[in-house]
Each structure stands twice: as structure tokens, then as C-alpha cells.
Amino acid sequence: MENINKENDTYGVVSAKRQNIRIILMIIWVILMPITLFYYSPYLPFLGLAEGIIAGSIFVFITQFLLSIVFGRVFCGWICPAGAVQEFTSLVNPSKVNRSKMQWIKYVLWLPWLAAWVSIALSALRIREIPLKPELFYNLEDGISVSRPEAYIIYLLVLTLILTISIILGRRSFCHTTCWMAPFMVLGQKLGRILRFPGIHIRSNQMNCISCDLCSKVCPMSINIGKLANSLNSQKDKNIKVKIIHHDCIFCMRCADVCPGKVLSVGFGCKN
Numbered sequence: 001m002e003n004i005n006k007e008n009d010t011y012g013v014v015s016a017k018r019q020n021i022r023i024i025l026m027i028i029w030v031i032l033m034p035i036t037l038f039y040y041s042p043y044l045p046f047l048g049l050a051e052g053i054i055a056g057s058i059f060v061f062i063t064q065f066l067l068s069i070v071f072g073r074v075f076c077g078w079i080c081p082a083g084a085v086q087e088f089t090s091l092v093n094p095s096k097v098n099r100s101k102m103q104w105i106k107y108v109l110w111l112p113w114l115a116a117w118v119s120i121a122l123s124a125l126r127i128r129e130i131p132l133k134p135e136l137f138y139n140l141e142d143g144i145s146v147s148r149p150e151a152y153i154i155y156l157l158v159l160t161l162i163l164t165i166s167i168i169l170g171r172r173s174f175c176h177t178t179c180w181m182a183p184f185m186v187l188g189q190k191l192g193r194i195l196r197f198p199g200i201h202i203r204s205n206q207m208n209c210i211s212c213d214l215c216s217k218v219c220p221m222s223i224n225i226g227k228l229a230n231s232l233n234s235q236k237d238k239n240i241k242v243k244i245i246h247h248d249c250i251f252c253m254r255c256a257d258v259c260p261g262k263v264l265s266v267g268f269g270c271k272n
């Protein structure tokens with residue numbers, strides 16, 4: 001269990017070229033959210049499958065799963081609009097969260113949701129007796145999510161949900177408790193490891209570490225990355241770079257960019 005204390009609540013802005021690019025990207029994704037929202041919809045698959053249609057968001061989830069085999073949760077750190085919204089609310093409530101206490105909630109929500117998809121698809125197949133057909137822009141007028149007044153209300157409700165959870169519970173707590181996309185990527189990343197596929201990871205060379213723990217303090221996913229790196233390094237020669245894979249790491253690289261000793265970096269290759 002992780003030790004959460006007030007000192008760990010330092011979040012702040014990490015000034016580095018890479019982080020500036022990430023902030024610009026996050027602002028763009030938040031602005032574009034009224035257009036892109038339904039491409040991540042957990043609800044449209046239900047409507048679509050009941051009519052024998054595979055909606056666009058199903059393809060997004062499948063793509064996330066496949067890409068995460070190699071790229072882990074890069075999507076969460078660099079592309080997701082909900083993640084971007086939460087990074088901004090982290091400036092309001094920077095509390096680190098207790099991941100182990102929270103993350104089971106999203107799986108309790110995710111499993112019945114996925115089971116419901118499958119059962120609706122099977123019953124549609126049996127009743128209609130026709131193959132399911134893909135429709136990428138199902139229920140999207142001109143490819144835009146918020147194109148009708150009721151869609152605007154859905155957008156506001158989703159935004160309010162993300163804001164409320166993350167402001168009340170702390171850093172990226174929506175990702176930990178509620179997100180229906182995260183399990184696809186966690187499973188994809190684990191599959192990549194099992195299959196020994198090369199993939200993205202964090203590299204750590206503890207030789208230069210001064211144990212300031214700044215890396216852990218700025219982590220948006222509340223990972224005690226400094227402690228993790230130290231414990232892995234203590235099992236090996238301190239001069240050897242260890243590879244760190246953590247199912248919650250979103251490869252934002254805030255930890256690497258804040259580190260005064262340049263201990264952490266991003267790596268690519270065989271993870272085992």
C-alpha cells in the first residue's frame with residue numbers, strides 16, 4: 001500500500017520542452033472534445049449493436065487494445081481528452097490517490113459493460129440473422145459528436161462527471177475509478193509482456209539518483225516511480241539501467257523531465 005502524505009501532493013507545472021508540447025496537445029484535445037467525444041462513447045455500442053451495427057467507438061477500443069501491446073498507455077498521456085481535463089484539475093486538487101483502493105471500481109464497471117455488449121450483439125445476430133455491419137460514423141452527423149441539443153447535454157454531463165470525480169478525489173481519479181478504455185490498454189500492455197513483444201518502457205539509471213523523490217511527486221498517475229526504480233535497482237548492479245513497466249504509467253515523462261540527475265528516460269525494446 002502506498003504512503004500518501006501532504007508532501008506528495010506537490011504537482012505543479014514541469015517546465016521542459018516535451019511537457020510544453022504535451023500541454024499544447026492537451027489544450028487542443030479539450031477544445032476538440034465536442035467533436036471527438038462520441039468516438040470514445042461507452043453507450044453508442046449498445047445502441048448500434050441492438051440494430052446490428054458496430055459503432056465507431058468499438059473500433060477505437062479495439063485499436064487502443066492493439067496499440068497498447070507495443071505502446072502501453074501512451075494514448076492516456078498524450079491524446080485522451082478526459083486525461084487532459086484531469087491534468088488541468090490536478091492543479092486544483094493535486095492530491096495523490098491511493099490507486100490500490102480505487103482501481104478495482106473500474107473493473108467492476110467494465111466487466112458487466114463488456115458482457116452486455118456481447119449479449120446484445122449475440123441476440124441481434126440471432127434475431128436478425130444477418131452479420132453485424134460496421135458503421136464508423138454511426139449516430140454522428142458529419143462526423144461531429146455534439147451536433148444536436150441532446151448531444152450537447154451529454155457532453156456537459158460527461159464533462160461534469162470527469163470534473164467532479166477528479167476535483168473531489170484527486171489526480172486522474174476518473175482514470176483510476178471510472179474509465180472504460182483503461183482496462184483495454186492495461187490488458188493489451190500485459191499481453192505484450194506475456195508475448196515478449198518489444199515495447200515502450202521507462203529506463204532508470206540510479207547511479208545519479210539523489211533520492212529527492214521529485215519524480216514521484218509530479219506523477220499524474222500517483223505512481224511512486226522513484227521508490228519503484230530504487231527497489232528494482234537494488235536487485236541489480238546500480239550502474240545497470242533497469243526497465244520499468246507499470247500498468248498505470250501513461251508515459252507522460254513528467255518524472256523524467258523533473259529529475260535533476262536525468263535518472264529516468266523513455267526506452268523501447270524487449271520488456272522482459
Ligand code: SF4
Nearest residue numbers: 076080082083175179
Ligand atoms: S485512463 Fe481513460 S480517461 Fe484516463 S487518460 Fe486513459 S483513456 Fe483517458
Ligand code: SF4
Nearest residue numbers: 219249250252253255
Ligand atoms: S511514472 Fe513517469 S511517465 Fe509514468 S505516469 Fe508517472 S510521471 Fe508519467
